Amino acid sequence: xxxxxxxxxxxxxxxxxxxxxxxxxxxxxxxxxxxxxxxxxxxxxxxxxxxxxxxxxxxxxxxxxxxxxxxxxxxxxxxxxxxxxxxxxxxxxxxxxxxxxxxxxxxxxxxxxxxxxxxxxxxxxxxxxxxxxxxxxxxxxxxxxxxxxxxxxxxxxxxxxxxxxxxxxxxxxxxxxxxxxxxxxxxxxxxxxxxxxxxxxxxxxxxxxxxxxxxxxxxxxxxxxxxxxxxxxxxxxxxxxxxxxxxxxxxxxxxxxxxxxxxxxxxxxxxxxxxxxxxxxxxxxxxxxxxxxxxxxxx
Amino acid sequence: xxxxxxxxxxxxxxxxxxxxxxxxxxxxxxxxxxxxxxxxxxxxxxxxxxxxxxxxxxxxxxxxxxxxxxxxxxxxxxxxxxxxxxxxxxxxxxxxxxxxxxxxxxxxxxxxxxxxxxxxxxxxxxxxxxxxxxxxxxxxxxxxxxxxxxxxxxxxxxxxxxxxxxxxxxxxxxxxxxxxxxxxxxxxxxxxxxxxxxxxxxxxxxxxxxxxxxxxxxxxxxxxxxxxxxxxxxxxxxxxxxxxxxxxxxxxxxxxxxxxxxxxxxxxxxxxxxxxxxxxxxxxxxxxxxxxxxxxxxxxxxxxxxxxxxxxxxxxxxxxxxxxxxxxxxxxxxxxxxxxxxxxxxxxxxxxxxxxxxx
Numbered sequence: 001x002x003x004x005x006x007x008x009x010x011x012x013x014x015x016x017x018x019x020x021x022x023x024x025x026x027x028x029x030x031x032x033x034x035x036x037x038x039x040x041x042x043x044x045x046x047x048x049x050x051x052x053x054x055x056x057x058x059x060x061x062x063x064x065x066x067x068x069x070x071x072x073x074x075x076x077x078x079x080x081x082x083x084x085x086x087x088x089x090x091x092x093x094x095x096x097x098x099x100x101x102x103x104x105x106x107x108x109x110x111x112x113x114x115x116x117x118x119x120x121x122x123x124x125x126x127x128x129x130x131x132x133x134x135x136x137x138x139x140x141x142x143x144x145x146x147x148x149x150x151x152x153x154x155x156x157x158x159x160x161x162x163x164x165x166x167x168x169x170x171x172x173x174x175x176x177x178x179x180x181x182x183x184x185x186x187x188x189x190x191x192x193x194x195x196x197x198x199x200x201x202x203x204x205x206x207x208x209x210x211x212x213x214x215x216x217x218x219x220x221x222x223x224x225x226x227x228x229x230x231x232x233x234x235x236x237x238x239x240x241x242x243x244x245x246x247x248x249x250x251x252x253x254x255x256x257x258x259x260x261x262x263x264x265x266x267x268x269x270x271x272x273x274x275x276x277x278x279x280x281x282x283x284x285x286x287x288x289x290x291x292x293x294x295x296x297x298x299x
Numbered sequence: 300x301x302x303x304x305x306x307x308x309x310x311x312x313x314x315x316x317x318x319x320x321x322x323x324x325x326x327x328x329x330x331x332x333x334x335x336x337x338x339x340x341x342x343x344x345x346x347x348x349x350x351x352x353x354x355x356x357x358x359x360x361x362x363x364x365x366x367x368x369x370x371x372x373x374x375x376x377x378x379x380x381x382x383x384x385x386x387x388x389x390x391x392x393x394x395x396x397x398x399x400x401x402x403x404x405x406x407x408x409x410x411x412x413x414x415x416x417x418x419x420x421x422x423x424x425x426x427x428x429x430x431x432x433x434x435x436x437x438x439x440x441x442x443x444x445x446x447x448x449x450x451x452x453x454x455x456x457x458x459x460x461x462x463x464x465x466x467x468x469x470x471x472x473x474x475x476x477x478x479x480x481x482x483x484x485x486x487x488x489x490x491x492x493x494x495x496x497x498x499x500x501x502x503x504x505x506x507x508x509x510x511x512x513x514x515x516x517x518x519x520x521x522x523x524x525x526x527x528x529x530x531x532x533x534x535x536x537x538x539x540x541x542x543x544x545x546x547x548x549x550x551x552x553x554x555x556x557x558x559x560x561x562x563x564x565x566x567x568x569x570x571x572x573x574x575x576x577x578x579x580x581x582x583x584x585x586x587x588x589x590x591x592x593x594x595x596x597x598x599x600x601x602x603x604x605x606x607x608x609x610x611x612x613x614x615x616x617x618x619x620x621x622x623x624x625x626x627x628x629x630x631x632x633x634x635x636x637x638x639x640x641x642x643x644x645x646x647x648x649x650x651x652x653x654x655x656x657x658x
Contacts, residue, residue: 081556101413101634103478103486114478116486116636122408123551123607123632124558126578141556143630143638145480147568155481168474170418172429173453178418270451274416276431278451 010288011175011281013037014189018169018179021107023070023162024087024220029107030066034215037192040199046228049215053198053295054205061212061236061259062195062291063226064188065219065243068181069095071137071163073106076153080146082106082115084163086137089220098275100135103166104142108156114166115144165275178276183244183269186279188215190267190288191242198295211295212236227256234258240265240294242287244279245272265290318645323483326645329353329500330485331477333493337422339389339470340406340525346385346496350519353500357508365532366521370503372655373511377542379658380516380620381502381651382530382611383495384523384548387488388633390414390448390471392421395461399454400433403471407524411435411448413634414473419450422470428452428463432473473635483568483641490637492523494627494644495547501648506655515655516541520611523548530611534618541620543586546612547651550574550604550626563606565628568640570600571647574624579609580616586623589658597653599646602628625650 022030027047034049035041041051049066069092074085086096101119105112118141142163146152169179177186195213198204205211212233216225230236235258244267253262267287270278332353338346347368351360358370368385388407395401401421405411416434420427430452450471454460475488487493499517516537521529530546550572553563565572573590575582582590587603594601612622627647630638 079556097412098416101410101631101636102417103636114480114486116480116631116638118555118557119410119413119631119634119636120557121551121553121555121630121632122410122634124553124563126607143480143555145482145484145486145638147482151481168418168476170429170431170474172418172431172451176453178431271416271431271434274434276416276418276434278431 008285009193010186010189010284013192014177014186014281014284015169017189018177018182018185019167021070021105021162021164021167022066022068023072023164024067024089024218026072026162027067027217031215031217034066034192038195038199044228044232046225047217048225048229050229051195051199051213052210053213054210056208056210058209059212059236060209061214061229061239062191063214063216063229063239063241064191065184065225066188066215067217067220068184069220073157073159073161073163075159076149076157078149080144080148080152081118082142082144082152082157084137084140084142092273095273096137096140097135098165099137099140104163105166106142106144106157107162107164110156113144113155113157115142117141118143170276175281176278177281178278180275180277181244182277183267183272183279186281186284187242187244187267187287190284191291193288194291194295197292204296206296223255226253230256230258236260238263240291242291245269245277318642323641323645326497326501326648327641330493330497330644333497334477334487334489335475337420337427337472338386339391339422339472340386340522342422342470343385343521347519350385350496350500355504358503363532363536365529367529367533368519370517371514372503372506372508372517373514375513378514378516378540379655380518380537380541380544380615381499381654382518382520382533382544382546383499384492384520384529384611385496386522386524387472387491388524392465392467392469392471394467395457395465396449397457399452399456399460401450401452401460401465401471403448403450406470407633409633415448417473420472420474421450421452421465422472423464423466426464428465480638484638485641486636486638488635488637490629490639491549491632494549494639494647498547498644498647498651502651502655506652511655523611527609527611527614530614534615534620539618541615544612544615544620544622545654546610546622546624547647548610548624548626549608549629549632551606551608551632552628552630554628555630563604565602565604567628567630567638568642570602570643571650572602572604572626572628574606574610574626575603576605577608577610577624579613580622580624582623583621586621590623590625593653593658594650596657597649599650599653601650
């Protein structure tokens with residue numbers, strides 16, 4: 001039997017956040033959760049969750065992107081199947097194929113509706129020339145069990161509803177967590193835990209300093225979240241970006257000098273960009289400790 | 300006569316369509332229990348135990364040396380056999396690499412791309428080890444070569460993997476969950492053939508064995524997906540005795556926009572399907588007529604169709620036993636997201652009971 005380590009606050013939160021959806025441009029559900037976890041935080045004009053700590057003039061910023069590549073309902077067919085539209089943003093080769101024959105979640109105002117992406121029955125390919133083609137989003141049909149457009153509507157599903165692979169974070173090995181964008185979610189969990197600690201501990205922020213902690217939207221598309229922080233709350237002396245894997249946020253940070261010196265702290269991941277993107281939760285714990293030390297640094 | 304009966308079978312049965320909600324709930328509970336048990340071909344014990352727990356006290360199930368589960372009801376001839384299979388498709392561990400990852404090979408027909416890059420469970424004797432199927436590189440994904448699938452248990456050496464208790468010969472699946480879709484539609488992996496198994500369980504629970512007019516053997520077989528092995532063993536042990544066999548197994552349906560609709564068109568929600576012709580058997584026309592009549596006598600909707608795949612009943616062919624397989628329509632067979640209609644499952648259970656009691 002695998003001997004898994006006991007869950008810690010970062011562990012629990014990473015799993016919770018990895019189970020949520022935040023398709024680029026449609027991050028509200030995850031941001032709502034972050035706002036509930038961070039007393040005193042607010043949603044800014046871009047939709048970021050922002051928490052300001054300390055009142056000093058010397059300002060620093062720590063951010064974690066929250067969004068993920070995903071899909072929206074493109075159209076509801078007369079036979080009750082849904083078609084899909086890829087969310088805009090950085091291209092990700094092979095990502096569409098991850099949908100074929102898998103369970104998906106359609107996120108509606110009334111809650112999550114389960115669906116499955118249709119796939120050919122292997123029995124019915126027998127003896128036929130037509131080999132399975134490469135799956136693309138344009139060939140994706142989502143079956144929610146409905147038999148008509150009206151029945152789909154009665155489920156609360158409309159075009160533009162976010163669609164993601166069903167999120168079921170999976171622990172394996174000693175302390176590994178596998179899920180879509182697990183690295184980014186674990187990095188955000190480390191920042192949340194650190195922010196909660198800093199907010200609770202009087203004196204953690206050095207005098208004459210302040211720290212802004214933000215969970216930013218649309219990093220996969222336009223950098224709207226980070227740009228809004230830079231332009232509305234800067235200048236900062238230093239910005240720390242926490243993320244998983246290659247840390248896509250670094251590509252946009254150069255655009256805003258008001259972010260000051262930019263430091264990236266990226267959690268290493270295995271199987272990046274797949275449904276089993278894997279992060280070691282011990283790495284996330286270490287990141288939380290590093291962030292706490294950074295917040296407490298006197299300048 | 301036969302044409303008239305077939306037409307009758309396709310007519311809607313409004314009385315039967317309005318199914319008792321309690322009956323649907325009971326059927327769903329049994330199906331969920333069986334679906335959420337794991338049993339790759341050759342390691343069906345957890346499913347077999349789940350079936351055993353669901354059976355009534357009078358059933359007194361027996362397990363043969365092949366691993367099949369038997370319930371014998373009624374007395375006298377003719378002997379009729381109904382058979383559903385316990386196993387599901389999955390993988391077998393064939394080697395443990397120096398890096399600790401598992402080499403696996405499929406058991407049963409699958410598209411490996413549907414499993415690559417997914418959570419996994421390695422099944423040992425009494426425990427499961429969580430793991431992941433490594434993503435295929437793009438070349439392997441294109442070729443669809445299942446031999447390139449590997450499983451990561453989170454270890455970095457063969458010794459670490461072995462320390463987790465993982466051994467060659469263990470089986471691998473992915474975690475599964477029974478989920479309701481809209482209406483009465485449901486999705487999960489391994490409906491093939493947990494639906495058949497559940498239908499037989501429900502039939503056994505509802506019938507009165509004292510009222511049967513002849514011997515009926517309910518069989519839950521093993522290793523169907525890798526060559527009907529359990530059914531072959533059962534057929535050999537019964538020899539010439541059975542008068543008839545009914546495989547209770549999936550009717551793979553073309554009721555999906557992705558399929559050619561030149562055959563296997565049995566819409567979900569319109570009842571069980573007489574699997575009149577597949578790759579392993581042809582139902583004798585007179586027996587097909589009789590099946591249609593039995594269904595009609597109980598107001599059970601029945602479709603008649605032809606599909607692909609083999610069935611356990613064909614293992615009895617060498618003893619001259621006619622095979623009258625009965626299925627239910629299934630979408631996306633052998634995928635992680637098979638879809639069925641709960642009303643069909645409940646009607647299938649009623650039809651199995653009717654076959655035992657009236658034919």
